Amino acid sequence: MVKNNTYQQEHLLVQDLIQKKKEAFDYLYNNYSNALFGVINRIVMSDEIANDVLQECFVKIWNGIGAYQPEKGSLFTWMLNLCRNRAIDEIRSKAYKNETQNQNIEDYVIKLDENNFVESSIDHIGLKKVVATLKPAYKELIDKVYFEGFTQEETAKELGIPLGTVKTRLRSAIQQLRAVIK
Amino acid sequence: MNIEEYIASGIVETYALGLCSPQEAAELEKLCAQHPSLKAAVIDAQQALENYAALHERKPAASVKANLDAMLDFAEPPIESKKIRLFNPYTVAAAILLMSSVALNVLLYVRLQHSNSELLAALSRNQQMADNLKGNQVKLSDLNTQLSVLTNPEYNKILLKGTPQTPSSLVSVFWNKNSTEVFVSVNNLPKPAVGKQYQLWAIVGGKPQDAGLLPLDEVAALIQMKSFGEADAFAITLEDAGGAESPTLSQLCVIGNVSG
Numbered sequence: 504m505v506k507n508n509t510y511q512q513e514h515l516l517v518q519d520l521i522q523k524k525k526e527a528f529d530y531l532y533n534n535y536s537n538a539l540f541g542v543i544n545r546i547v548m549s550d551e552i553a554n555d556v557l558q559e560c561f562v563k564i565w566n567g568i569g570a571y572q573p574e575k576g577s578l579f580t581w582m583l584n585l586c587r588n589r590a591i592d593e594i595r596s597k598a599y600k601n602e603t604q605n606q607n608i609e610d611y612v613i614k615l616d617e618n619n620f621v622e623s624s625i626d627h628i629g630l631k632k633v634v635a636t637l638k639p640a641y642k643e644l645i646d647k648v649y650f651e652g653f654t655q656e657e658t659a660k661e662l663g664i665p666l667g668t669v670k671t672r673l674r675s676a677i678q679q680l681r682a683v684i685k
Numbered sequence: 686m687n688i689e690e691y692i693a694s695g696i697v698e699t700y701a702l703g704l705c706s707p708q709e710a711a712e713l714e715k716l717c718a719q720h721p722s723l724k725a726a727v728i729d730a731q732q733a734l735e736n737y738a739a740l741h742e743r744k745p746a747a748s749v750k751a752n753l754d755a756m757l758d759f760a761e762p763p764i765e766s767k768k769i770r771l772f773n774p775y776t777v778a779a780a781i782l783l784m785s786s787v788a789l790n791v792l793l794y795v796r797l798q799h800s801n802s803e804l805l806a807a808l809s810r811n812q813q814m815a816d817n818l819k820g821n822q823v824k825l826s827d828l829n830t831q832l833s834v835l836t837n838p839e840y841n842k843i844l845l846k847g848t849p850q851t852p853s854s855l856v857s858v859f860w861n862k863n864s865t866e867v868f869v870s871v872n873n874l875p876k877p878a879v880g881k882q883y884q885l886w887a888i889v890g891g892k893p894q895d896a897g898l899l900p901l902d903e904v905a906a907l908i909q910m911k912s913f914g915e916a917d918a919f920a921i922t923l924e925d926a927g928g929a930e931s932p933t934l935s936q937l938c939v940i941g942n943v944s945g
Binding site for chain 1: 695697698699701702703704714717718727728729730731732733734735736737738739740741742743744745746748749750752753756757758759760
């Protein structure tokens, strides 16, 4: 993620978050809320639920920042995993199933693309090109695991392919995504 | 363990996707600390997924930020700003005024207490002096009376002298024949025994008549007694307290004839 000039180094941001500084929270929200909301939205497929889940996740991030361990990965990765896990819990909850049982997921994906006007700090065009070059089977794999919370075993069973193939294809897909960063 | 083979096994991607078992994750994190190449591979995979996630960016509702601003517990503004506020001119002025006022109040209170006690002392002294003055006025009035007796030529002074039993006793009687007033001045008489009292007698035509009792505790120099127009002599006897109808001659203390 490209950051504004307020926090050049992530550990300074974390330090101010631990000290509960308002400006650190504002910076965190301004820089990460779009990405986190996008992921939650992609998982729960509902703006309303996604807003609620995002709000809940920011409370968890704010209160749990002391548990973040920088040696295990970036702050963004920590927040992404927190939001992803919370959103996946949501779609597995009974309330979610009742609320969305009549919604057609295909329709929603189309609506999502139309609404996607957010200005991004990421090289979306380059990344989109890479994603476009991914074999549909690889993209489906990543989405199943990353956005729908399937385990590799569940994915293998669902798609009717061997577990070893799932692992190989996931690795290959991520390596292709990595290539665009370098 | 060959670290390159370990990286190539796909464990890094599995870890980045959050699909490792806790044991696998703990092992990988431990190895990351020893092998920079493994750590770099993990960061690369995480960044790849960060970017893939960010590809789905969308703007959340504005209410989310507003709700969070209202519900999160932000730190108080830095203490420095409070210090600055503490030393603004109005605060300083108010503090000085308050302290001055308190000091002035204390001073005035102490002075008031002091004045009150002084006033009480003065009132007490005043009362004492008034009492003294009253006493002095009574004494002065007595002395004036006595002086007028002593300086009045109409008064006849009769010395009552002691008997052989009481040779040192001496009493003076001042008698004004015209006004009939009689005064006694005790020059020397023994203190009467308890239950006893001196009584003055006027001898008129050879018969003693009661002229009054000498007060037991009188300190005045001149004591006014009963009045007589006629008398041949005056005498004092020691009687039971309260006096007697007629003198007990055996207890005669002093006696003196009216001269001329």
